[in-house]
Amino acid sequence: MVDVSIAQLLFVSFAIFSIGAGGFLIRKNAISLLICLELMLNAVNIAFVSFSRLHNNESGTVLYFFVITVAACETAVGLAIVLNLFRLKKNIRIQEANALRG
């Protein structure tokens, strides 16, 4: 085990989250968006596990477990949607999926 402070772990978590979010904001194809989403969820997981370690409490890890459940669901459903988007538009450019614009 390594002696680290919670601030260091949180910095790693925040940094990865920002990179993922930045990618989410600028990427153009839908699959990349999903990947960036995974990245963000992973960053959040790091924070959960770190706090779990800090407080010596397993609840954080339980939460991690639920997050990966949700992530798995989200990936599966998201990919199915991407698949349909591709069938409909012949591409997966997220800018073209704007049927709900005002």
Added chain:
Amino acid sequence: MDASLKILSGVAVILPLLGSCIWFWAKNKIGEKITGLAATGTLVISFICCLTLFWQIESSARVEFFSWIWMGSSELVNFSFLLDPLSLALGLIVTGVGSLIHLYATGYMHGDEGFGRFFSYLNLFIFAMLMLIWSDSMPGIFMGWEGVGLCSYLLISFWFSDEANATAGKKAFIVNRVGDFGFLVAMFCIFKAFGTLSIPEVLAIVNSGNLDIVQVGWTQWACLGLVLGAAGKSAQIPLYVWLPDAMAGPTPVSALIHAATMVTAGVYLCCRLQPLFFLNPGVMELIAYIGGLTALFAASIAIFQNDIKKVLAYSTISQLGYMFLAVGLAAPVAAYFHLMTHAFFKALLFLGAGSVIHGLHHEQDMRKMGGLRKQMPITFWTMTIGVLAIAGTPPFAGFFSKDEILHIVSGSHRGLLSNIAFVTAFMTAFYMGRLWIMTFFGKSRGHREAHESPWSMTAVLCVLAALSAFGGLLNWPELWGGNAWLEHYLGQVVTQMDVGHGADALEDSLKLAGFSSLMGLGALGLAWWKYRDYQTQDFRSPAFNLFKNKYYIDEFYDAVIVRNLKRSGEFLWKVVDQGILDGTLNGLAYQAKKTSERFRRLQNGLLQGYALWIWLGVLILMISAWSVR
């Protein structure tokens, strides 16, 4: 006892309503004969119920049906009838004359396509009228009041395909609304003053004399409102203008509603609430002067009318003026007596006129009549009795009732009013003589061959003629050795001004009677001299144009009220409604649209754009959470 009263009065009221619904629903499907006879039958049954009630009830009875309006647990208005001499006498007239006129109408309306509808309205009218006179609370009376107004409107514009008839109906309705406003104000004031709308309770409070000055103040406003309401319904100055136009309706309607029953509702109301008026002598005075002026005014117009029904309409207004005069001079019995005899002879005159009109195929202009004496003998003789009755010739009914009013007026020491009353009596005799002579005497002027009316009409004329002839016996004055039955009967609920007893009074009253009957006969003679060989000549002088054009009152109202109302309506419509209100709303809507046009661009459908907004929101949350820490 009580249950039987309940059943009788209930049946008397409900039957016409039921009939009305049936005739309305059935239209003409069940045939003229059945409709007419059944409608008359319901009225006859109502009449019999009234008669039974009349025999059964000693002085007065209150029949409660159900709680009508309540607030929480405290009852405000009970739906109940007050059956006392005032309401029973009028109830008898309404159902009695009503059934006669129904019978008449089966002949008069024969072949009309609105036959069923007509009887439906007529029955509905009887229902509303009974509600009006029997209800013991102001809201109940008001319901009947509005009901008869509605029926009046429906029946005036019965032949609504003619624009003029529809307009006349609207005019009647709108003018009556002004009166209804007065009635409502009176109702509110009474409630404010006494905390109840039940008439017996109000009268009990008033009669007990425990009134403070504030309550008396409220009753003054109530009385003024009632005067306005009564003037509207009973066609008095300043709201009389609707009644002449109301002659657009079928003649039985004019006879029933606009001569015998509905227009007397105002008189009834004033008699019913007499103690309230006794508290306000000023208002009584006002009523007397309104009545006197209306009587004179309408009589002077009647002389110059050529439409037979218009003459009778103005005559009705004039006679109603007499009744108001009597009411104003604290002589409700005299008013009531005249109301009853007037119901007989004016119904007779209207129905006679209707018979003439029917015989001449809807010709109403007297200048085109003449010489009908031979062709319509029954109509002629019955009309003669009616004319003599209204002219105040002894021993017909009108003589007694009018003489009583004249007697009271001259005994009241109001010089102006008694002069007006006598002049009006003279004019009445004159214009009735004119009508009678122009219609039945002289040569025939341009009408086709006339025919006598069917039995259903002439029989009714005969009955009414008998009533007009002998109706005076109802109140044969005690001074002349009679028993003054009506006076004693009504005396249980109203107070009559004393006209004196003894030899002096007898001499006075005999002088007066002699004078007034001579005057009536003189006026008839004058009319005979003037119109005996009438061709097409009438009074020709610029001064008479004023009378001919009914003092230009309609024109005056049109210029002063109707035009200005229209102009202000136009202003409200064009400027206030379309300009300001619509402008504001449309402007708001336009601005909202513009703003949302701008804001909808935010909703660009780009996933990442939304993500950015979410992030901004989270950022704001984090900053605020950190700053409040």
Added chain:
Amino acid sequence: MMEFAFYLVAGLMLLSAGLVAFRPKPIESALWLILHFFLTSTLYVFIGADFVAVVQLLVYAGAIVVLITFVILLLNLNPQEISGGESIRWTSTVLFLCSLGAVLFCLHISTPSLLEKMPAPGSSFGSIEAFSRTMIQNYSWSFEVAGFLLLLALIGVGLLAYRRPSTRDHSNIENKSEAA
């Protein structure tokens, strides 16, 4: 020494995350994501969460990334469809990163205690036993719900991916969507 290893792993994690986020081709992103997950797993080992580290490898690297890769292969996109003309909203991204930095800075100055080394965990921390005890005792209801969520996702994906046997050709649908 271990300190250095931690910084190395953390640096590599940031680097791989950047490659995941900004490599133009999705397939490259997916591959870098696998590396990233491995590094994350290492980090978990460093802080003593052994079970979590294993689950991270099995579920994330083993299942999710494989799924993504599989879909990328299935779609078989031509290169210019995927890359090219990325709409880089640099302004918003910079704004975003700056605000994140600000938040971190605030966190840093407001709670200095965060910088202290974490105390040693209990002896059972990170073991399967401790984890499952907590899970079953305290979160059994949530656990059931999570299972139900997975079931729903399964059905949803089946419905979404299901292709009707009747041959509705793409051009038709495309026209419709154009019209809409």
